[in-house]
Amino acid sequence: MFTINNNYLKLQGSYLFSNIAKKVADYQHQNPNADMIRLGIGDVTQPLAPAIIKALHSAVDDMANAETFHGYAPDKGYDFLRNAIADNDYRNRGCDIEADEIFVSDGAKCDSGNIQEIFGPDNKIAVCDPVYPVYVDTNVMAGRTGNYNPDAQNYDGMIYMPCVEDNHFVPELPKETPNIIYLCFPNNPTGAGITRAELQEWVDYANRVGAVIIYDAAYEAYITEKDVPHSVYECKGARHCAIELHSFSKNAGFTGVRLGYTVVPKDLKCGSVSLHDLWSRRHGTKYNGAPYIVQRAGEAVYSPEGKEQLRAQVDYYMKNAKVICEGLKNAGYSVSGGINAPYVWLKTPGRLSSWEFFDELLSKANVVGTPGSGFGAHGEGYFRLSAFGTYENTVKAIERITKM
Amino acid sequence: MFTINNNYLKLQGSYLFSNIAKKVADYQHQNPNADMIRLGIGDVTQPLAPAIIKALHSAVDDMANAETFHGYAPDKGYDFLRNAIADNDYRNRGCDIEADEIFVSDGAKCDSGNIQEIFGPDNKIAVCDPVYPVYVDTNVMAGRTGNYNPDAQNYDGMIYMPCVEDNHFVPELPKETPNIIYLCFPNNPTGAGITRAELQEWVDYANRVGAVIIYDAAYEAYITEKDVPHSVYECKGARHCAIELHSFSKNAGFTGVRLGYTVVPKDLKCGSVSLHDLWSRRHGTKYNGAPYIVQRAGEAVYSPEGKEQLRAQVDYYMKNAKVICEGLKNAGYSVSGGINAPYVWLKTPGRLSSWEFFDELLSKANVVGTPGSGFGAHGEGYFRLSAFGTYENTVKAIERITKM
Numbered sequence: 001m002f003t004i005n006n007n008y009l010k011l012q013g014s015y016l017f018s019n020i021a022k023k024v025a026d027y028q029h030q031n032p033n034a035d036m037i038r039l040g041i042g043d044v045t046q047p048l049a050p051a052i053i054k055a056l057h058s059a060v061d062d063m064a065n066a067e068t069f070h071g072y073a074p075d076k077g078y079d080f081l082r083n084a085i086a087d088n089d090y091r092n093r094g095c096d097i098e099a100d101e102i103f104v105s106d107g108a109k110c111d112s113g114n115i116q117e118i119f120g121p122d123n124k125i126a127v128c129d130p131v132y133p134v135y136v137d138t139n140v141m142a143g144r145t146g147n148y149n150p151d152a153q154n155y156d157g158m159i160y161m162p163c164v165e166d167n168h169f170v171p172e173l174p175k176e177t178p179n180i181i182y183l184c185f186p187n188n189p190t191g192a193g194i195t196r197a198e199l200q201e202w203v204d205y206a207n208r209v210g211a212v213i214i215y216d217a218a219y220e221a222y223i224t225e226k227d228v229p230h231s232v233y234e235c236k237g238a239r240h241c242a243i244e245l246h247s248f249s250k251n252a253g254f255t256g257v258r259l260g261y262t263v264v265p266k267d268l269k270c271g272s273v274s275l276h277d278l279w280s281r282r283h284g285t286k287y288n289g290a291p292y293i294v295q296r297a298g299e300a301v302y303s304p305e306g307k308e309q310l311r312a313q314v315d316y317y318m319k320n321a322k323v324i325c326e327g328l329k330n331a332g333y334s335v336s337g338g339i340n341a342p343y344v345w346l347k348t349p350g351r352l353s354s355w356e357f358f359d360e361l362l363s364k365a366n367v368v369g370t371p372g373s374g375f376g377a378h379g380e381g382y383f384r385l386s387a388f389g390t391y392e393n394t395v396k397a398i399e400r401i402t403k404m
Numbered sequence: 405m406f407t408i409n410n411n412y413l414k415l416q417g418s419y420l421f422s423n424i425a426k427k428v429a430d431y432q433h434q435n436p437n438a439d440m441i442r443l444g445i446g447d448v449t450q451p452l453a454p455a456i457i458k459a460l461h462s463a464v465d466d467m468a469n470a471e472t473f474h475g476y477a478p479d480k481g482y483d484f485l486r487n488a489i490a491d492n493d494y495r496n497r498g499c500d501i502e503a504d505e506i507f508v509s510d511g512a513k514c515d516s517g518n519i520q521e522i523f524g525p526d527n528k529i530a531v532c533d534p535v536y537p538v539y540v541d542t543n544v545m546a547g548r549t550g551n552y553n554p555d556a557q558n559y560d561g562m563i564y565m566p567c568v569e570d571n572h573f574v575p576e577l578p579k580e581t582p583n584i585i586y587l588c589f590p591n592n593p594t595g596a597g598i599t600r601a602e603l604q605e606w607v608d609y610a611n612r613v614g615a616v617i618i619y620d621a622a623y624e625a626y627i628t629e630k631d632v633p634h635s636v637y638e639c640k641g642a643r644h645c646a647i648e649l650h651s652f653s654k655n656a657g658f659t660g661v662r663l664g665y666t667v668v669p670k671d672l673k674c675g676s677v678s679l680h681d682l683w684s685r686r687h688g689t690k691y692n693g694a695p696y697i698v699q700r701a702g703e704a705v706y707s708p709e710g711k712e713q714l715r716a717q718v719d720y721y722m723k724n725a726k727v728i729c730e731g732l733k734n735a736g737y738s739v740s741g742g743i744n745a746p747y748v749w750l751k752t753p754g755r756l757s758s759w760e761f762f763d764e765l766l767s768k769a770n771v772v773g774t775p776g777s778g779f780g781a782h783g784e785g786y787f788r789l790s791a792f793g794t795y796e797n798t799v800k801a802i803e804r805i806t807k808m
Contacts, residue, residue, distance in 0.1 A: 001614035002583035003524035004674045008682050018688075043475040053468045056697070060460040063452045063660070066794070071447035071659040106510050106662075106692075113690035117545070120407035137689045141521070179406035210405035255475040256467070256696045258510075270408045278412050284422065285541045286517035288510075291698060292660040293460070390470075 007143045010155070016133060016374035017041050020358075027362055037397040039324075039385045040368040042188065042343070044253040046316060048297075049309035052252065055300035059293040073289030076280070077104025077261070081295045084302040085261060089246070095233035101265050101276065103283055104290050104298070108218050108247035108260040113138040114286075115214055115243060115262065118278040119180060126159035126178030128171050130189055130375030130382070132216070135182040153377040162378045163190055169336060169345070170194050173201070177209050183232075184216035186223060189375045189384040190345040191321075191337015193228040199235050206241040212268070212275075213242040221251030221314050223340045239265040243275070250342065252301045252310055259290055259298045317342050320394040321387035327398035342387040345372070357383050365400035411547045414559070420537055420778040421445050427762070428772055441801040443728075443789045444772040446592065446747070448657040450720060450794075452701075453713035456656065459704035463697040477693030480684070481508025481665070485699045488706040489665060493650070499637035505669050505680065507687055508702070510694050512622050512651035512664040517542040518690075519618055519647060519666065522682040523584060530563035530582035532575050534593055534779030534786070536620070539586040557781035566782045567594055573740060573749070574598050577605070581613050587636075588620035590627060593779045593788040594749040595725075595741015597632040603639050610645040616672070616679075617646040625655030625718050627744045643669040647679070654746065656705045656714050663694055663702045721746050724798040725791035731802035746791040749776070761787050769804035 013019070020040055028034060048056075062068040076082070082099040090097035105111050112134050116125075125139050136158065139145060146156025154160055159178050161171035169192035171183075183202065185194040206213045215232040223230055232242045244263040248254035268275045290298075300306045321338035328335045334347040348357040354371030361367045361383075372382030387394070417423065424444055432438060452460075466472040480486070486503040494501035509515050516538050520529075529543050540562065543549060550560025558564055563582050565575035573596035575587075587606060589598040610617045619636040627634060636646045648667040652658035672679045694702075704710045725742035732739045738751040752761040758775030765771045765787075776786030793801065 002527050002616050002674060004677055004679070004682060005522050005524055008522065008685060009677070011685060041476070045470065045473070045475070047470050047473045048467045050468070053464060056464040056467070057461060060457060060464060063460070064454070064457045066449065066451050069449070069451040069660075071449070071657075072445065073660055106695075109692045110690060118409050118412065120409055123406050134689060141686070141689070212406050253475075256473075256477055256693075258692065258695045270406060273408055273413070275408070278408060281412060281415065282545070285538060285545070286514060288513040288662065289660075291510075291662045291695065293697070294695060 005141065007141050010140050010145070010147055011137060012148055016370070019374070020368065020370065023358070023362065024368055034366045036366050036368060037389065037393045038368045039389050039394070039397055040370045042250070042386050042388060043255050044250070044388050045390055046253055046313050048253055048257070049306060049313060051300045051303055051306035051309055052297050055296045056293060059296035063293065070292035073292055073295065075284050075287055075289045077102065077290065078292070078295050081298050084299050088302045090231065090233065093230060093234065095231050096239065097233055097263055097265065101263055103262045103264065103279060104295065105260050105262060105287065106258045106290050107249065108216065108245045109134060111245050111260055111262045112214070112216060114282070115245070115279070116142055116144070116180070118275060118282055119212075123179035124157070124159060124176070126161055126174050126181045128163045128183065128187070129160040129377060130163060130372060130379030131182070132184055132188050133375065135214075160376065160378075163187070163192065164378055165336075168192065170198055173205050178211055180212050180214065181206060182214045182216070184218070186219040186228070186341035188219065188341070189343055189370065189372065189379065191339075191341035191343035192345070193223065193225060193340035195227045196229045196234055197227070199229055199232060203232065203235040203238045203241060207237050211241065213238075214245065215242050216245045218245065218247040219250055219341045221310075222318060222342050224318070225340055228340050233263070233265075239267040241268065243268065248298055248301060251314065253313060254297070257294055257297060259294050316391065317387045320389060320391055323391075323394050323398055324385050324387060327402055331402035338387065344385045344387065346383050346385065348381050348383055351381070354380055354383055360404070361401065364404045365397065367397045367401060409545065411545050414544050414549070414551055415541060416552055420774070423778070424772065424774065427766065431766055438770045440770050440772060441793065441797045442772045443793050443798070443801055444774045446654070446790050446792060447659050448654070448721075448792045450657055450717050452657055452661070453710060453717060455704045455707055455710035455713055456701050459700045460697060463700035467697065474696035477696055477699065479688050479691055479693045481506065481694065482696070482699050485702050488703050492706045494635065494637065497634060497638065499635050500643065501637055501667055501669065505667055507666045507668065507683060508694050508699065509664050509666060509691065510662040511653065512620065512649045513538060515649050515664055515666045516618070516620060518686070519649070519683070520546055520548070520584070522679060522686055523616075527583035528561070528563060528580070530565055530578050530585045532567045532587070532591070533564040533781060534567065534776055534783030535586070536588055536592050537779065539618075557777075564780065564782075567591070567596065568782055569740075572596065574602055577609055581615070583615050585610060585615055585617045586620070587617055588622070590623040590632070590745035591741075592623065592745070593747055593774065593776065593783065595743075595745040595747035596749070597627065597629060597744035599631045600633045600638060601631070603633055603636060607636065607639040607642045607645060611641050615645065617642075618649065619646050620649045622649065622651040623654055623745045625714075626722060626746050628722070629744055632744050637667070637669075643671040645672065647672065652702055652705060655718065657717060658701070661698055661701060663698050720795065721791045724793060724795055727795070727798050727802055728789050728791060731806055735806035742791065748789045748791065750787050750789065752785050752787055755785070758784055758787055764808070765805065768808045769801065771801045771804060
């Protein structure tokens with residue numbers, strides 16, 4: 001008889017956002033006339049920018065003629081896109097990353113889930129707490145953890161690094177030495193930024209102990225402060241210890257378009273084995289390239305028109321973040337985030353648990369947010385609001401919350 | 405110090421098609437004026453059908469307006485596509501498959517590589533020989549094999565089922581009992597079909613020994629013979645033992661568009677654990693849905709216009725297959741395939757090895773094909789030609805080969 005991957009049985013219940021969707025659906029069923037405002041899941045609401053739409057139409061036309069038709073894409077991405085990424089996201093920022101160190105994919109979620117495959121089963125994993133669940137769950141699936149402890153809300157064998165008010169939501173170096181460290185900055189869910197000096201400490205630490213940093217830079221487009229780095233490769237020595245994940249979902253509204261990329265520098269090695277070669281092999285064997293049409297849309301992100309239009313889109317969402325932050329602060333809430341990220345992280349009032357506050361917000365303000373405890377034990381007592389709604393809805397939601 | 409996944413080091417050299425690409429690039433570098441014809445990699449050459457182009461443009465327009473914009477897709481696919489698949493590919497053929505048993509993805513290559521993740525590391529894998537390399541390599545990566553034996557051209561611990569002239573390229577039941585059996589029919593690379601009665605034997609066998617069949621139906625649109633099944637679910641009992649992989653690459657020319665789907669029936673269980681639940685969890689955790697635009701294109705595949713246009717496209721390629729088969733037969737070659745599949749499988753003349761014939765074809769006819777030995781030990785002495793070129797090039801290539 002065949003056997004299954006028993007590690008899957010360690011995973012906890014259903015996915016956070018499925019639980020939220022169910023609660024909201026139940027509430028709506030009981031209150032069909034409620035005017036719901038969703039500031040929960042990090043999905044964008046603004047349509048694709050005109051430069052992107054133009055590139056998409058043009059690429060579709062290419063596919064309609066034999067002379068300009070594109071079949072299988074190079075599995076690591078078309079040069080036109082890899083070059084645009086290397087120039088704009090790296091060289092222009094003084095980062096030493098070449099186009100052939102960039103692996104184009106169908107999104108950062110897939111990459112952040114798949115990247116662990118090139119590492120051995122015995123590596124010790126460190127994650128922030130609270131954390132984006134994909135880093136944890138994919139390592140559980142791969143057998144790098146023991147069982148789940150419901151009371152402590154953690155998995156045996158995983159290193160959790162608390163991100164709390166006391167450390168401004170930036171983790172301290174862990175006591176136990178990890179082999180692989182997941183860092184996401186600007187952070188989901190807390191919205192916290194990390195300074196270049198703080199990140200340099202992590203890079204130095206990783207090089208010192210022989211660890212790899214998997215750096216998720218999905219929200220870098222939202223950075224407004226100068227000492228907050230857009231890439232881990234702004235730090236010295238990062239080429240020897242860091243892999244970087246990028247998304248087009250948040251900077252260009254591609255949540256439904258699907259495009260991302262991962263950087264694996266050629267200097268990153270385990271003995272004589274190059275991680276670039278391993279990921280290259282993984283990509284070539286299990287992936288068949290992002291759609292040509294979508295890669296052309298990605299190229300347009302870096303065009304002069306694209307840049308201008310997307311800057312305005314990011315500004316639109318950051319105006320929402322300001323509305324949320326200031327509105328809640330004025331009403332006496334303790335809030336953080338929202339300055340270098342489209343997420344606002346607030347302390348639940350009156351010692352309410354995260355889910356109690358979720359229920360209160362849902363029933364009293366008809367606003368949907370995300371309970372902090374869904375991201376880990378140290379998220380308990382916190383709550384995430386997303387700035388990805390429309391401006392009108394955001395203003396209305398904050399009015400309702402502050403009147404609660 | 406972190407460790408890597410050492411199973412990757414067992415993998416042989418680089419991927420077959422990368423090797424071919426390198427050889428061709430070297431030849432072209434030395435012979436810049438050579439008029440190359442590529443009948444190697446199974447990539448299509450005909451542009452997307454008008455119905456698909458129309459659907460793509462319309463979906464792009466949807467993305468340009470806030471009212472019709474689509475963000476994150478449901479990770480298993482939009483209902484409009486899952487319903488179209490269930491109706492057209494299953495119910496209309498009398499197969500009992502529901503829409504919620506269909507998982508839409510960005511292509512069959514990814515699915516065929518990822519599906520092994522839900523199984524335990526101790527499963528014994530059986531593959532055809534010759535075989536599409538992804539089934540083997542992804543199980544090597546996951547540690548389900550021992551080392552590679554260069555002389556025998558096989559991995560320790562994997563069951564190889566020879567597909568040769570004597571068995572009409574349909575494998576016999578293996579002597580050693582496997583837990584997971586990969587079958588691809590119509591077959592890549594041999595182009596062989598399997599009859600419904602033959603496949604029923606495999607389904608009965610799998611149910612008897614407690615094995616899972618992973619059935620790759622990527623080429624079903626090319627079937628011309630009535631007793632060759634389009635789906636494994638045409639066989640009784642398949643819902644209890646079979647997973648089916650589908651691609652839009654070959655029936656709709658989506659190699660550069662990227663769309664596929666996998667069927668995991670709810671009756672498929674290991675004890676009380678449903679494989680549908682496991683794959684659902686894998687999909688939800690590591691994948692974020694196929695692009696909305698691409699799913700709308702997939703929907704158009706099943707429209708009346710789409711069906712008619714794609715039938716003509718498949719017929720176009722099958723006309724090429726006939727040109728290859730008949731041309732080579734008349735020239736004295738021993739050929740098979742090409743009747744239910746867009747691949748022709750020929751015996752190399754004069755006891756040449758597959759790679760020797762590759763070199764000869766490249767230098768004397770400037771035609772690129774695929775060496776049979778690249779697909780496994782029992783592919784040695786064979787060679788694959790694809791019918792996916794243009795008609796003009798196919799005719800020209802066969803003229804050149806027969807004059808060699």
